[in-house]
Amino acid sequence: MSWSPTFDELMAGCTTAYHLEMRDSYAVDYEAGPFAEWRAGYRHDPANRASWWRPWLDMVAGEVARGVDIRRARIVSEPVSEYTRFLYDGTFTNVAAGEQVRWLARRRASDIALPGNDFWLFDGKWVHWNHFAGDGSSLGEEITNDPVSAKLCTEAFESVWTRAIPHAEYKI
Structure with a gap:
């Protein structure tokens, strides 16, 4: 097995x-955790940044401050699922940290060649695959610099990004 960098190393070294x-x-826990709290009526307070998703948002803010372009695109079924509504309600925290976030209705992605798994793409060269079970639980990750995978992910992401609606304009 050849060496590959970790997610944190990729993030720290990318542009x-x-x-x-x-x-x-x-993975949804209906009994405890952020999703359960959201279902019970909790919403993040825009004025209370300390209560937001830590340490992720701190890392994002730091990387954006050093000039990293961080983008997140979500392909979603409409009408959206309860979980997507939960994500949508909290996405302002990602945006406040410096991520650019866009949403694309699944019906508008039918003619885009998409990989079979969610991914992170770093500098168009490294792909960090996220593998999930049918219930949404994580099955782990895989990191590769395979040029065919990187090309597929670059083209897929750019196609989605071009069609997707910026978070501030997307309404559910």
Whole structure:
């Protein structure tokens, strides 16, 4: 097995980091945690940054401050799932940290060649695959600099990004 950098190493050394999410839900705990709290009525307070998703948002803010272009595109079914509504309600925190976030209705992605898994793409060269089970639980990750995978992900992300609607304009 050849060496590959970790996600953190890729993020710390890149100039672009693009994330494509294509699931309508991820591992959901209906009894405890952020999703359960959201279902019970909790919403992030825009004025209370300390209560937001840490340490992720701190890392994003730091990387954006050093000049990294961080983009997240979400392909979603419409009407959106309850979990997508949860993500949507909290996305302002990602945007405040410096991520650019866009949404694309799944029906508008039918003619885009998409990989079979969510991914992060770093500098158009490294792909960090996220593998999930049917219930949304993580099955782990895989990191590769395979040029065929990188090309597929670059083309898929750019096609999605071009069609997707910026978070501030997307209404659910």
